[in-house]
Amino acid sequence: MDRLVYIASATAARLETAQAVAANNLANASTVGFKADLMASRAALLRGDGFASRLYAPVTGLGMDHGAGAVQNTGRALDVAIEGAGALAVQANDGAEAYTRAGNLRVSAGGLLETANGLPVLGDGGPLLIPPHQSLHIGKDGTVTVVPDGQGPEALVTVGRIKLVNPPPDSLVKGADGTLRMPDGAPLPADAAVTLAAGALESSNVSAVGAMVQMIETSRQYELQVRLMQTAERADQASARLLSVGG
The missing domain is CATH 1.20.1260 (Ferritin)
Structure with missing residues (x-):
C-alpha cells in the first residue's frame, strides 16, 4: 500500500x-x-x-x-503596444536589463520615463529622462518627442528613443518581478524593425x-x-x- x-x-x-x-x-x-x-x-x-x-x-x-494579448485603444499618450513580436527594454530593480510588453508608461516625479510598476524605460544610452513639457508623443519607432513648457508646437524636442528588442520568444524566461530576461542575463541589441502603436495597450493573454x-x-x-x-x-x-x- x-x-x-x-x-x-x-x-x-x-x-x-x-x-x-x-x-x-x-x-x-x-x-x-x-x-x-x-x-x-x-x-x-x-x-x-x-x-x-x-x-x-x-x-x-x-x-x-x-501568445500576444488583444490590443485595446486607450488614446493615452503614454500608452504603447508592441506591434507583432518584440519587447520594451527596462532597467530591473537589480540594475540588469530586462524586457516587458506592458506599455502603460508614466513619467516619474524625477522625470524618468518608467513602467507602471516603477521600472525605468531604457533608451539607446540608458534610462530616458523627460524634461518638463506640455505635451509628449511616442512615435512608431519608439522616438519620444516633447513640446517643452512655455513653448509653441513648433518647438518640438526629441528626448530619445525607446530601446526595442526582438529576441526569439522561446529564449526568454520570466523573472520573479514579472519581467522577461535572457537566461544568461546578457542584454539584447536594439531592433529597428520592432514598431509601436501609440495610444494602445496589449492586454493579458x-x-x-x-x-x-x-x-x-x-x-x-x-x-x-x-x-x-x-x-x-x-x-x-x-x-x-x-x-x-x-x-
Missing part, C-alpha cells in the same frame, strides 16, 4: 503547484502585457538503494505562453474562463488523490486486522 500512498501524495503535491500557477494566471487576467505561466511535470522513478519501484512527479519546466476551468479540474484531481490515500489507509487497516486474526 505504501506504493499507492507515495504515488498519490507525490501527485497531490504537484497538483498544488499547478493550482498555484492557475490561480496566479487568473489573478493577472487583467494585467497589461502579462504572459500566462505554464508548468510541466512527468512521472519518474525514484532512484536510490534497492529496486526503483516508486514513482513521483517532478516539475520538468516552468515556462510561459508567448490569460483566458479568465480557461484559467477558472483549469483550477476546477486541478481541484477535482487533487480530491481524487486524497481519496486514493484514504482508500490505501482503509485497505492497510483491513490487512492489519486480518493478520491479527490469523495470528
Whole structure:
C-alpha cells in the first residue's frame, strides 16, 4: 500500500503547484502585457538503494505562453503596444536589463520615463529622462518627442528613443518581478524593425474562463488523490486486522 500512498501524495503535491500557477494566471487576467505561466511535470522513478519501484512527479519546466494579448485603444499618450513580436527594454530593480510588453508608461516625479510598476524605460544610452513639457508623443519607432513648457508646437524636442528588442520568444524566461530576461542575463541589441502603436495597450493573454476551468479540474484531481490515500489507509487497516486474526 505504501506504493499507492507515495504515488498519490507525490501527485497531490504537484497538483498544488499547478493550482498555484492557475490561480496566479487568473489573478493577472487583467494585467497589461502579462504572459500566462505554464508548468510541466512527468512521472519518474525514484532512484536510490534497492529496486526503483516508486514513482513521483517532478516539475520538468516552468515556462510561459508567448501568445500576444488583444490590443485595446486607450488614446493615452503614454500608452504603447508592441506591434507583432518584440519587447520594451527596462532597467530591473537589480540594475540588469530586462524586457516587458506592458506599455502603460508614466513619467516619474524625477522625470524618468518608467513602467507602471516603477521600472525605468531604457533608451539607446540608458534610462530616458523627460524634461518638463506640455505635451509628449511616442512615435512608431519608439522616438519620444516633447513640446517643452512655455513653448509653441513648433518647438518640438526629441528626448530619445525607446530601446526595442526582438529576441526569439522561446529564449526568454520570466523573472520573479514579472519581467522577461535572457537566461544568461546578457542584454539584447536594439531592433529597428520592432514598431509601436501609440495610444494602445496589449492586454493579458490569460483566458479568465480557461484559467477558472483549469483550477476546477486541478481541484477535482487533487480530491481524487486524497481519496486514493484514504482508500490505501482503509485497505492497510483491513490487512492489519486480518493478520491479527490469523495470528
